[in-house]
Amino acid sequence: MKSNDLLELAGRNLRESSFRNSLTTLGVAVGVASLVAMLSLGAGLQNLVSDRFSRSGLFNTIGVFTARDFRGMQQNERRGGVMDTKARPLDLQARTEISALPDVLEVYPEIRMLTDVSFQGRTLFTSVSGLSPSARQNEAFEKMRGRFFSSPDADEVILHVDFARDLLAPADASGDALPLQTAPPRGNTPEVSDAQLDGLLGKEIVLHYGERQETPPATPGASSRPASRPPPAAGPAGASAQPEDAVSFSVVRREKTLRIVGIIDNEPYAGITASSTARVFLPVALGEKLRPAMPSSLRDLMQARPSAGGETYSALIVRVDDPARVQPTQDALKKMGFRTFSLLDATKSLRRVFVILDLFLAIFGSVALVVASLGIVNTLVMSVLERRREIGLLKALGASDADVKRLFFVEAGVMGAFGGALGVALGWAIGRAINFGTNIYLTRQELPHETIVLLPLWLIGGAVGFAVAVSLAAGIYPAARAARLDPVQVLRYE
Amino acid sequence: MDNGNSNSPAGAAIRAENLCRHYRMGESLVKALDGVSLEIHAGQRVALVGASGSGKSTLLHLMAGLDRPTSGTIETQGRNLGAMTSLELAAHRRSTVGMIFQAFHLMPRMTLEENVELPLRLAEVPRQERPERVRLALERVGLRARAGHRPGELSGGEQQRAAIARALVNRPSILLADEPTGNLDSHNGAEIMRLIAELNSSMRMTVVLVTHEQNLAAEFAQRVVVLSDGRLAEEPRRAGEQAGVPR
Numbered sequence: 001m002k003s004n005d006l007l008e009l010a011g012r013n014l015r016e017s018s019f020r021n022s023l024t025t026l027g028v029a030v031g032v033a034s035l036v037a038m039l040s041l042g043a044g045l046q047n048l049v050s051d052r053f054s055r056s057g058l059f060n061t062i063g064v065f066t067a068r069d070f071r072g073m074q075q076n077e078r079r080g081g082v083m084d085t086k087a088r089p090l091d092l093q094a095r096t097e098i099s100a101l102p103d104v105l106e107v108y109p110e111i112r113m114l115t116d117v118s119f120q121g122r123t124l125f126t127s128v129s130g131l132s133p134s135a136r137q138n139e140a141f142e143k144m145r146g147r148f149f150s151s152p153d154a155d156e157v158i159l160h161v162d163f164a165r166d167l168l169a170p171a172d173a174s175g176d177a178l179p180l181q182t183a184p185p186r187g188n189t190p191e192v193s194d195a196q197l198d199g200l201l202g203k204e205i206v207l208h209y210g211e212r213q214e215t216p217p218a219t220p221g222a223s224s225r226p227a228s229r230p231p232p233a234a235g236p237a238g239a240s241a242q243p244e245d246a247v248s249f250s251v252v253r254r255e256k257t258l259r260i261v262g263i264i265d266n267e268p269y270a271g272i273t274a275s276s277t278a279r280v281f282l283p284v285a286l287g288e289k290l291r292p293a294m295p296s297s298l299r300d301l302m303q304a305r306p307s308a309g310g311e312t313y314s315a316l317i318v319r320v321d322d323p324a325r326v327q328p329t330q331d332a333l334k335k336m337g338f339r340t341f342s343l344l345d346a347t348k349s350l351r352r353v354f355v356i357l358d359l360f361l362a363i364f365g366s367v368a369l370v371v372a373s374l375g376i377v378n379t380l381v382m383s384v385l386e387r388r389r390e391i392g393l394l395k396a397l398g399a400s401d402a403d404v405k406r407l408f409f410v411e412a413g414v415m416g417a418f419g420g421a422l423g424v425a426l427g428w429a430i431g432r433a434i435n436f437g438t439n440i441y442l443t444r445q446e447l448p449h450e451t452i453v454l455l456p457l458w459l460i461g462g463a464v465g466f467a468v469a470v471s472l473a474a475g476i477y478p479a480a481r482a483a484r485l486d487p488v489q490v491l492r493y494e
Numbered sequence: 495m496d497n498g499n500s501n502s503p504a505g506a507a508i509r510a511e512n513l514c515r516h517y518r519m520g521e522s523l524v525k526a527l528d529g530v531s532l533e534i535h536a537g538q539r540v541a542l543v544g545a546s547g548s549g550k551s552t553l554l555h556l557m558a559g560l561d562r563p564t565s566g567t568i569e570t571q572g573r574n575l576g577a578m579t580s581l582e583l584a585a586h587r588r589s590t591v592g593m594i595f596q597a598f599h600l601m602p603r604m605t606l607e608e609n610v611e612l613p614l615r616l617a618e619v620p621r622q623e624r625p626e627r628v629r630l631a632l633e634r635v636g637l638r639a640r641a642g643h644r645p646g647e648l649s650g651g652e653q654q655r656a657a658i659a660r661a662l663v664n665r666p667s668i669l670l671a672d673e674p675t676g677n678l679d680s681h682n683g684a685e686i687m688r689l690i691a692e693l694n695s696s697m698r699m700t701v702v703l704v705t706h707e708q709n710l711a712a713e714f715a716q717r718v719v720v721l722s723d724g725r726l727a728e729e730p731r732r733a734g735e736q737a738g739v740p741r
Contacts, residue, residue, distance in 0.1 A: 005615040016603055393599045396560060397660075398588025398616045400581050488555050491595060 010410040031369030032423020038365035044454035088337040103325035111287030116208035130284035146262035153285035158262040163279035380478030392490030408479035416471025420464035513566035541715035559583040592661030596673035651682030
């Protein structure tokens with residue numbers, strides 16, 4: 001029998017016992033709804049966490065370091081950390097090459113410095129970090145006061161709210177009246193009204209920082225001396241001559257006036273190695289232009305970094321377009337002679353956790369579907385008993401055993417498909433209700449709304465497919481029983 | 495007595511050779527058919543008669559390919575049904591034989607045309623051909639005007655005619671009728687027998703009819719085969735007839 005005829009006959013049979021078949025289909029729908037609701041919850045939670053991490057830039061960011069001084073966060077990286085003095089420097093040429101790699105969205109140095117910040121006669125000592133334009137996606141900026149930087153190198157800053165409060169606090173609020181103060185620890189910030197915070201926007205602060213100015217080596221005659229031998233004494237002060245590959249720079253005090261354009265409540269992610277404790281943020285390109293002396297500058301001095309000329313970086317942050325491209329990009333960077341670090345392993349662990357969570361949710365959700373499948377078995381067995389005469393007649397008219405089996409399979413499959421579709425709709429409605437209820441609670445807690453339950457396309461297709469598969473499995477026994485019916489006996493006695 | 499000697503095996507529509515169908519009922523062995531040899535020629539109209547339990551319906555079911563012999567052979571158009579797979583038997587029932595039953599066995603929720611279309615669905619006849627074939631079959635049994643009715647809206651005679659239309663629609667070469675008048679009054683019974691005889695004549699269709707009514711068989715059939723306790727008994731002859739030769 002052709003498929004469309006089978007479908008027609010199955011549909012006719014299902015309509016003939018519409019009440020019973022509807023109840024059975026509803027049972028499947030409830031089972032699928034339970035499964036869908038559970039897995040939607042898992043998918044929603046996974047998405048919530050992944051989205052947070054993704055927007056934080058953690059999962060598509062790679063830290064790049066020169067091979068000679070890498071002090072990574074992973075033990076296995078650290079074990080191989082013998083200093084390689086011939087390692088390739090992380091300089092401008094390297095930065096250009098890294099930028100040209102496929103999948104790389106942006107490459108920027110880590111800007112991090114300690115500065116004095118003056119505002120209306122007060123000076124606070126704090127930490128400043130550079131932010132790349134892509135940091136705009138970070139959720140820390142979602143509900144900020146003011147706005148993000150107007151351009152990649154604008155003379156603008158964004159303040160952490162704690163620091164903003166410190167700027168606004170009375171001079172004696174933190175217990176002393178010295179003109180130079182350090183920002184008080186978090187959680188110990190003075191009370192400042194929202195209006196006062198808003199009033200900071202558009203005002204200017206002055207950044208006092210040390211600019212690094214490269215200077216040429218002072219003793220050119222020292223070039224003939226082998227590097228392995230101790231340098232001879234030079235001059236009455238007893239100072240040593242500089243080695244051939246020495247880096248020499250001066251630190252000059254500078255001031256830069258910057259406009260406050262935003263205030264954020266949460267700390268954004270601003271680099272792979274550190275950043276989250278900064279209180280003042282400026283555009284990373286501006287940070288580069290300022291050429292500040294950073295803690296890493298001293299390390300450059302001590303390690304006498306060889307460079308092709310110009311600037312070297314202690315670390316570069318590489319952002320790729322897709323977390324899946326992190327590993328290939330890391331491999332390419334390693335081939336270029338650099339050390340890398342990413343949170344890929346952390347991602348894998350997170351995914352493993354969610355796979356296990358989804359598995360358990362699916363098991364619990366499937367229980368109802370298994371119970372529903374028993375309903376299908378019951379309905380179809382009853383149907384076989386009621387339709388013995390019809391089955392016998394079909395066989396007498398030329399239906400094969402396979403035709404009879406297929407007829408019952410199609411009936412089971414149709415119930416599964418309808419039940420699955422209805423179940424997905426029910427599951428979606430349950431998910432919406434959970435989202436609605438959760439967001440009412442979050443609103444009362446003055447927290448932003450979240451999508452706790454998510455119904456992805458794969459789950460819709462998968463749930464309907466699973467319902468059909470379970471229904472077909474449930475149809476095996478009744479279909480076999482129908483196919484086994486002896487038409488002679490049936491037609492004689494029915 | 496019909497001993498199965500055939501005039502021409504090549505012209506035999508149905509041929510049984512030492513056919514046995516035994517089955518167990520509890521401890522005892524029931525010999526529903528026990529060594530029946532029989533040959534029915536193409537186009538012949540044969541009545542199988544006998545008392546209840548004589549084996550006539552069993553023989554009909556074996557001819558239809560609904561059952562398999564315990565031993566012996568049963569052939570239709572030269573093909574041994576006992577050696578066929580279940581798929582081949584299903585194909586045999588779809589294309590070679592048409593069956594009608596005492597209880598009509600129409601699908602109660604289907605209209606007459608849907609009932610008649612059912613064998614066409616099973617035989618995978620293209621959809622565009624079906625309406626015309628259904629119309630012709632219903633026309634042949636005089637029920638074209640009732641095509642949209644359900645079986646419950648028809649008399650017993652009309653239901654049996656609809657069942658005949660269903661049996662004819664796949665153009666079988668053999669029509670097997672199991673007590674076709676058993677549920678009908680004498681008038682309707684006679685009508686059905688006339689219809690079957692007319693189909694036999696006009697379509698050159700071999701007809702095997704099971705009945706326990708000897709008079710009806712004698713009036714209708716060209717040849718009457720009597721079964722008793724699973725064996726062939728004396729075959730009654732009409733004046734001027736030879737056994738096994740159609741009128």
